[in-house]
Amino acid sequence: MTHDHDLVLRPTAAQTEAALNPPPGRHGGDLVVETLAGLGATTVFALPGQHVLPVLDALRRSDLRTVGLQVENNAAFAADAYGRITGEAAPLLLSTGPGALTALAALQEAAAASSPVLALCGQVPSGGPGGRRRGHLHELEDQAAAFRGIVKSVHTARTQSQIPTAIAEAWRSALTVPFGPVYVEIPYDVLREPARVPQVTAVDATPEELPPRPELTAVAADLLARAERPVIVAGGGVVRSDASGKLRQLAEKLAVPVVTTFGGKGAFPWTHPLSLRSWMEDRHTTDFLEDADVLLVVGSGLGELSSNYHTLAPRGTIVQIDADAGKLEANHPALGIHADARLALQALLETLEPVPARENDRAARRVRxxxxxxxxxxxxxxxxxxxxxxxxxxxxxxxxxxxxWDMTILSYWAWSAFDPRRPNTMHSAQGAGGLGYAFPSALGAAVAEPGLPVLAVSGDGGALYSVAELATARRHRLDVTWLIVDDGGYGILREYMTDAYGEPHGTELAGPDFVALAESFGVPAVRTSPRELRAHLSEALATPGPSVVVLPATLRMFAPTHLEN
Incomplete structure (x- = not known):
């Protein structure tokens, strides 16, 4: 009898030839690039740095595309977006110390949004008696420790022979649900030394699946079958697992209204008769969810924004499906099902019978x-x-x-009121809530899908985080239109502070002339008005290459409803 663990992958003749006769001049950096190519990577987001120069040299001689940005945090945002759009792990090359640490805020967003990013970081040379600090440039006492609380997993290659395995394990981790950013650290001397390891030609890093336990889906199906007022909350996990089609099938089969969280935008058709849309910060929606006798929560932890600032108090039974075990029952008792959303929804579809047609009419009336x-x-x-x-x-x-969408008032409106039209097309920084997300992320998306126009939306405060990447947009001729809503300050914080303390402080900005600034980078720009906005945006999006549209306007948020009785 043959067991799976007895199977051995034998090299092909071509692989044997490549291993025995590697190209001349290889070093440790080549092992990194060969492993990435073997895993199927095609693009690397990178900034140059002293301790990763061997990797850049290997990239120069490879078929992989190198997309260089101006700031490490922006490069990580771009890699995040590339991962979201393609579903692939996006390699991100970072140097040591300040360069590595600068990317942490963007990797926090990737972690919050379950986006697969493979952060490859250099490290100071590993030599020295007892591993003591030797005063190297960029040296940190424990660089990996800075990442450990943010990324999904940490991997270290201390020798060249460990490089392929460390990267492959990180790749598998990034693409095993829940997706997430991972960290790989390799010392400079390991990257710089001549390669003593055969050429890497085949890498196995198949992600693991996470199916639901059948007894749990059986109980969940029974609860849904007997429910009189069921409601579905669809979160970002539905989008990440490509489960939007199965969600729609289940909602239609059972006549269940669906509300999408801000992270789950696009998981359910906006104009569908069963769509409650995304008004999560509305007391009417909160009341509707509280009234459900069975609340099926898929791919959401019902965190602060998805629970109307923790005012949601469901009275019925909650069934919660999530690939992140840490989010199961984190905020409310539930029948927790630790599983990939797509596989769990499929299990429910295979178990449940369709409801009578009249239930569709009743549910649609409640939605309207x-x-x-x-x-x-x-x-x-x-x-x-x-x-x-x-x-x-x-x-x-x-x-x-x-x-x-950056963290700006128009984005807060978009969370609730914007129709994405398709799954996986609207993305925002609401996972971690950092500024400067929109424009560099849009650049990453444009790299992922060349020729498709991409929109970035920022306020003037968030735009100032990202203006350096106008050089990146021009250099790579990326089809990104950047809408900057300029209200002379941090608009949303101005509103929050005024509401809480009567007047704002520290929220005003003396910003640049964004049109002139963009043009100084060689990027076309126009100043618009609310009346002209549609025409100017349409023209910019239809024109190849980057462009900037500046809208001087002070927008207001709708009244908060988590404070209402």
Whole structure:
């Protein structure tokens, strides 16, 4: 009898030939690049640094594309977006010390959004008696420790023979659900020394699957079959696992209304009769969820934003499906199912019978009534400007184009009120909430899908984090249109502080002329108005290459509803 562990992968004749007759001049950096190529990587996001120069040299001689950015944090945002769009692990090359640490905020966003990023970091030379510090440039006492609380896993290659295995293990970790960023550290001397390891020609790093336990899906199916007022909350896990189609099948089969979290935008069709859309910061929606006798939460931990700032108090039974065990029952008791969303939804689909057609009519009527109440509340707040601006953005953006939204007032509106039209097309920094996300992320998406126009939306505060990447956009001729809503400060924080303390402090900015700044980089730019916004955005998105559209406007948020009784 043959067992799986008895199987041995034998090299092909070509692999044997390559191993016995490697190209001349190889060093440790070549082992990194050969391993990435063997795993299927095609693109590396990178900045040069003293302790990763051997990898850059190997990339120069390889078929992999190197996309260089100006700032490490922006490079990590770009890699994050590339991972979200392609579903592949995005290699990110970082140097040591300050360079590595600068990427941490973006990797926190990747971790919060379950985005697969493979951070490859250099390290100071490993020599020295007892491993003592020797005063190298960029030296840290324990560089990996800075990443350990953020990334999904940490891997170290202390010798050249460990490089292929360390990278392969990291790759598998990044692409095993829940996806996430991973960290690989390799000392400079290991990268620089002549290669003593045969050429890497085949790498096995197949991600592990996470199916649900059958007894749990059986109980969940029974609860849903007997439910009178079921509701589904669809989070980012549905998008990451490519489970949007199965979610729709289940909702239609059982006539269940669906609300998508801000991270789950696009997981369910916006105009579907069962779509509650994304009004998670609305008390009417919160009441609707609390009234459900069975609340099926898929790919969400019901965190701060998804629970209307922790005011959600469900009265019914919660069934929670999540690939991240740490999110199961983190905020509410539930029937927790630790599984990939796609596999768990498939198990429910195979078990449940469809409900009578009249249930679809009843559920659709309840959805319409809720959306009418939400619409009436917004209409009573004199917010036509904000809704017109968001409508202009939606009208200008092609249906299949991805958009990336920074932490700015227009983005807060978009979380609730923007129709993504398709899954995995709207992305924002709401996972970790850092500034400067939109533009570098849009550049990563443009690298992932060349020829498809991409939109980035920032306020002037967030834009100042990213202006250096105008050079990147021009250098690589990336099809990204950057909408900057300039209100002269940190607009959302201005509102928060005014509401809490009566007046703001430290929120105002003396920003540049963004049109002139963009043009100084050789990037076309235009100053627009709310009336002209749609036309200017449409023209910019239809024109190949980067462009900037500046909208001087002070927008307001709709009234908070987590404070209402």
């Amino acid at each position: 009534e809720l959306l009418d109440r939400v619409g009436a509340r917004i209409a009573a707040q004199d917010l036509d400007l904000e809704q017109d601006v968001l409508e202009s953005v939606r009208a200008a953006l092609p249906a299949g184009s991805p958009s990336f």
